[in-house]
Amino acid sequence: MVDIQLIRTDSEKVKIGVQKKGYDVGIVDKVLELDEKRLELLKKVEDLRKERNELGELGAQRTKEDEERGKKIKEELKSLETEMESATSEFNQVLQGIPSLPFDDVPEGKSESENKVLRTVGEPTKFDFEPLDHVELAKKLDIIDFEAGAKVAGSGFYYLKNDAVLLELALVQYGLNFLAKKGFTPTITPDLAKEKYYLGTGYLPRGPEAQIYKAEGLDLGLIATAEVTLAGLHADETLNEKELPKKYGGYSHCFRMESGSYGKYSKGLYRVHQFTKVEMFVYSKPEGSQEMHQELLGLEEEFWESLGIPYRVVEMCTGDLGAQAARKYDLEAWMPGRGDWGEVISASNTTDYQARNLNIKFKRGGRTEFVHTLNGTLVATSRGMIAILENYQQKDGTVKVPEILVSYVGKDKIGGESTK
Numbered sequence: 001m002v003d004i005q006l007i008r009t010d011s012e013k014v015k016i017g018v019q020k021k022g023y024d025v026g027i028v029d030k031v032l033e034l035d036e037k038r039l040e041l042l043k044k045v046e047d048l049r050k051e052r053n054e055l056g057e058l059g060a061q062r063t064k065e066d067e068e069r070g071k072k073i074k075e076e077l078k079s080l081e082t083e084m085e086s087a088t089s090e091f092n093q094v095l096q097g098i099p100s101l102p103f104d105d106v107p108e109g110k111s112e113s114e115n116k117v118l119r120t121v122g123e124p125t126k127f128d129f130e131p132l133d134h135v136e137l138a139k140k141l142d143i144i145d146f147e148a149g150a151k152v153a154g155s156g157f158y159y160l161k162n163d164a165v166l167l168e169l170a171l172v173q174y175g176l177n178f179l180a181k182k183g184f185t186p187t188i189t190p191d192l193a194k195e196k197y198y199l200g201t202g203y204l205p206r207g208p209e210a211q212i213y214k215a216e217g218l219d220l221g222l223i224a225t226a227e228v229t230l231a232g233l234h235a236d237e238t239l240n241e242k243e244l245p246k247k248y249g250g251y252s253h254c255f256r257m258e259s260g261s262y263g264k265y266s267k268g269l270y271r272v273h274q275f276t277k278v279e280m281f282v283y284s285k286p287e288g289s290q291e292m293h294q295e296l297l298g299l300e301e302e303f304w305e306s307l308g309i310p311y312r313v314v315e316m317c318t319g320d321l322g323a324q325a326a327r328k329y330d331l332e333a334w335m336p337g338r339g340d341w342g343e344v345i346s347a348s349n350t351t352d353y354q355a356r357n358l359n360i361k362f363k364r365g366g367r368t369e370f371v372h373t374l375n376g377t378l379v380a381t382s383r384g385m386i387a388i389l390e391n392y393q394q395k396d397g398t399v400k401v402p403e404i405l406v407s408y409v410g411k412d413k414i415g416g417e418s419t420k
Contacts, residue, residue, distance in 0.1 A: 001356045017101030020318040034091040041084040099323040100353035109317025122310030124334045133337025134389040135268040141415045156273035163414040168381045170408035175278035179249030189229035192220045197232035200357035202324040226250030227375040230281035235358040246283040275382035282374045289372035293349040296376035310334040324350045333387040344383040347376030
C-alpha cells in the first residue's frame with residue numbers, strides 16, 4: 001500500500017502517479033475522505049476511553065452521577081468502536097486500490113504498445129529450413145502431451161515426458177546453482193499461501209482480474225509465483241540493517257487462472273495454468289533498491305546469454321506496470337515459431353508497497369523503516385523450453401541442448417542419438 005502520510009501531505013503527487021498508471025484519480029480523494037472520518041471516530045473513542053479511565057481512578061469517591069456516566073460511556077464506546085471498525089475496514093480496502101507510484105523517469109504510456117525497447121542482444125535465429133513451433137516439435141519428439149493434460153486437468157495443463165522432463169529439471173538446477181554462486185539463498189517454498197500474503201503482494205483471488213486458484217473452505221490459495229511466499233517469509237518482522245540486502249532464489253510451482261483471450265501466441269506452453277519457476281526475491285534498504293533492480297536485470301541477462309538465446313530488454317511504460325511495480329523490465333526471447341519476440345521473464349522494483357502491506361521493516365539506528373522489495377524471474381521453465389526448442393531445432397528434427405545445460409540434461413541432443 002502507499003504511505004498514507006504521503007497521500008495526506010502531497011495528494012497531487014499521488015494523483016499524478018495514479019493517473020500515469022491509468023487509475024481513476026478520484027480514489028485519492030476517497031481515501032482522504034475515509035481517512036478523515038476514521039480519525040474523527042478515533043478521537044471520539046480515545047476521548048471517551050480517557051474519560052472512562054479518569055472515572056475509574058476516582059475509586060470510592062465516585063458519585064451516583066459518575067456511575068451513570070460510566071454506564072453511558074460504555075454504551076457509547078460500544079457503538080463508536082463498531083462504527084470505527086467498519087470505517088477502518090472501508091479505509092483499508094480503498095487504500096489498497098491505490099497502486100504503487102511509478103518513478104518519475106518511467107516512460108509514460110497507456111499500454112504495452114508504448115513500452116520502450118532498451119537493447120537487443122543477439123540476432124534472431126536463422127534457419128536453412130522451415131522451422132517448427134514448439135508444439136509441433138514436442139509432438140514429433142514425444143516430449144509434451146497437451147491432449148492428455150487437457151483430458152485430466154483441463155485446457156492449459158500438460159504432461160512433460162521423456163527429454164522434456166530432463167530439460168525442465170536442468171533449467172531449475174542450473175538456475176539455482178547460478179543464483180547460489182551469486183549470493184542468493186536457494187529456497188523451495190510452499191505452493192500454497194494464506195490470503196494475507198497473496199493479497200499483500202498484489203495477486204487478486206477474485207473478480208475479473210483474478211489470478212489465484214482458491215482452496216475451497218480454507219484460507220489458502222495456490223501461488224502464482226514464489227514472490228508471494230518469499231515476501232511472506234519475513235512478514236511482520238523487523239530485520240537488522242546489517243542483514244540487507246537479503247537475497248533469495250526461490251523454486252516453486254506456479255498456478256495462474258489466466259482467464260481471458262490472449263490470441264494466437266498463447267498456444268502451447270506460452271500461457272498455461274501451471275508451470276515451474278526459479279524466482280529472485282530481494283529485501284533491500286530504500287536507497288539501494290534502484291541499484292539492486294539493475295543487478296537483478298543484469299543477472300537475468302547473464303543467465304539468458306549463457307543459454308545462447310537471442311533476447312531484448314523492454315522497459316514497461318506507466319500504464320503497463322501493474323499495481324505493484326514502480327519500475328519493471330521484461331526480457332523477451334526470440335521465438336522462431338511465431339517469428340517474433342515473446343516475454344519470458346520480468347524484474348520489478350515494488351519499493352515499499354508490498355512491505356507496507358506485509359509489515360516488513362528494518363532497524364536503522366534508533367528507528368524502524370519499511371524495506372523495499374524486488375523480484376525478478378530467472379527462468380520460467382515453460383517459456384524457457386519454448387525458447388530452447390524453437391531456437392535450437394535442427395534440420396533433421398532433433399533439438400540441440402544448450403552447451404551450458406548438457407551436463408545437467410546428460411545428453412547434447414533431444415531426439416536421435418546423443419554424441420555425449
